[in-house]
Amino acid sequence: VTYSAATSPKFAATLHEDLAWRLLQGLARSASRGVRFADGAGVVLDEHDGVRCVAPDRGWFVVRADSECGWEPSAALTAAARELLDMYAPLCVGPRSGELVLAHLGQSLDGRLATVTGASRFVTGPEDFRHMHRLRALFDVVLVGTETARIDDPQLTTRLVPGRQPVRVVLDPRARLDHGLRVLSDGCAPTIVVLGTDAHAAAPQAEHVDEVRVTYDGGALDLVETLAVLRARGLRRIFIEGGGITVSRFLEAGLLDRLQIAIAPKIIGSGTPALTLAPIEHMAQAITARCRRFTLGADVLFDCDMRAARE
Numbered sequence: 001v002t003y004s005a006a007t008s009p010k011f012a013a014t015l016h017e018d019l020a021w022r023l024l025q026g027l028a029r030s031a032s033r034g035v036r037f038a039d040g041a042g043v044v045l046d047e048h049d050g051v052r053c054v055a056p057d058r059g060w061f062v063v064r065a066d067s068e069c070g071w072e073p074s075a076a077l078t079a080a081a082r083e084l085l086d087m088y089a090p091l092c093v094g095p096r097s098g099e100l101v102l103a104h105l106g107q108s109l110d111g112r113l114a115t116v117t118g119a120s121r122f123v124t125g126p127e128d129f130r131h132m133h134r135l136r137a138l139f140d141v142v143l144v145g146t147e148t149a150r151i152d153d154p155q156l157t158t159r160l161v162p163g164r165q166p167v168r169v170v171l172d173p174r175a176r177l178d179h180g181l182r183v184l185s186d187g188c189a190p191t192i193v194v195l196g197t198d199a200h201a202a203a204p205q206a207e208h209v210d211e212v213r214v215t216y217d218g219g220a221l222d223l224v225e226t227l228a229v230l231r232a233r234g235l236r237r238i239f240i241e242g243g244g245i246t247v248s249r250f251l252e253a254g255l256l257d258r259l260q261i262a263i264a265p266k267i268i269g270s271g272t273p274a275l276t277l278a279p280i281e282h283m284a285q286a287i288t289a290r291c292r293r294f295t296l297g298a299d300v301l302f303d304c305d306m307r308a309a310r311e
């Protein structure tokens, strides 16, 4: 399809926040379908909000798929549009964008996700919540562990931002979740419950709920198999929203492409830990990640490229 400023109503001399956000969503949808934009391609939106490649000087931005930031401007853009593209473009273009697995945790200065009672509202601030809703909208799946579903009873919707609703996935290897939880009963979005193969109970019989069975051995759900089952359903971009045990297990299994940790200037002093991994003896064994840093209100977000991390 040939696309030009002359034929498109969507051409913008200045890229503002709304257009930048729609472009990012278009790029994320393309990534989910396995489309890769060549390094150096200009990109714009067509009249159906699909992404089109154009000459670099005609694009809203130029894809820099091989660079850390993922893009470079080619049109004039507002500060808000620039912030959005800085944060999210690398998650939508680039070599692994088609099957990206990203986890996010919001923790205190002392590495806690919640108090001893499990209360986690609100460790991080409203900017980080909005960020999480944006992440939901850019991924095919938002996935949480059993305890997060049980304690928080989240809706896992994109209600704070305009955007596509992802499929909700809840890990429940031992089928112990109450069927009255919102994700299992509200019908707001398709929901998949991942049960262990030997779990005695079934997921609730609701139109929006589907169950899949995955190998559960020695207290561990097979996460490679879990991702394979989701990908077989066309769900390739996975956002893991916690909690700490779930993210730690994905990290330990080497399945995270990116790990985002938002740190709030608070000290809880006790309660649910963020990451818990096997003990190490020497600092040389610590995972050293290449990170980008962003300010989200009072919080600082570290966006770590785990594929470039090393022990």
Ligand SMILES: NC(=O)c1ccc[n+]([C@@H]2O[C@H](COP(=O)([O-])OP(=O)(O)OC[C@H]3O[C@@H](n4cnc5c(N)ncnc54)[C@H](OP(=O)(O)O)[C@@H]3O)[C@@H](O)[C@H]2O)c1
Pocket: 104, 105, 106, 107, 113, 114, 117, 118, 119, 120, 123, 144, 145, 146, 147, 148, 149, 151, 152, 171, 172, 173, 174, 175, 176, 219, 220, 221, 222, 223, 241, 242, 243, 244, 245, 246, 247, 249, 250, 272
């Ligand atoms: N601040 C934040 O960003 C944030 C985000 C999310 C949650 N939270 C808070 O964190 C707390 C929950 O986190 P959490 O770390 O305790 O629990 P979690 O990660 O939500 O859930 C852990 C449970 O999920 C199941 N599970 C997950 N991965 C598994 C695997 N690979 N194999 C087997 N089972 C697996 C297990 O269930 P079984 O026990 O049935 O085997 C496990 O006990 C809540 O208080 C919530 O409010 C905070």
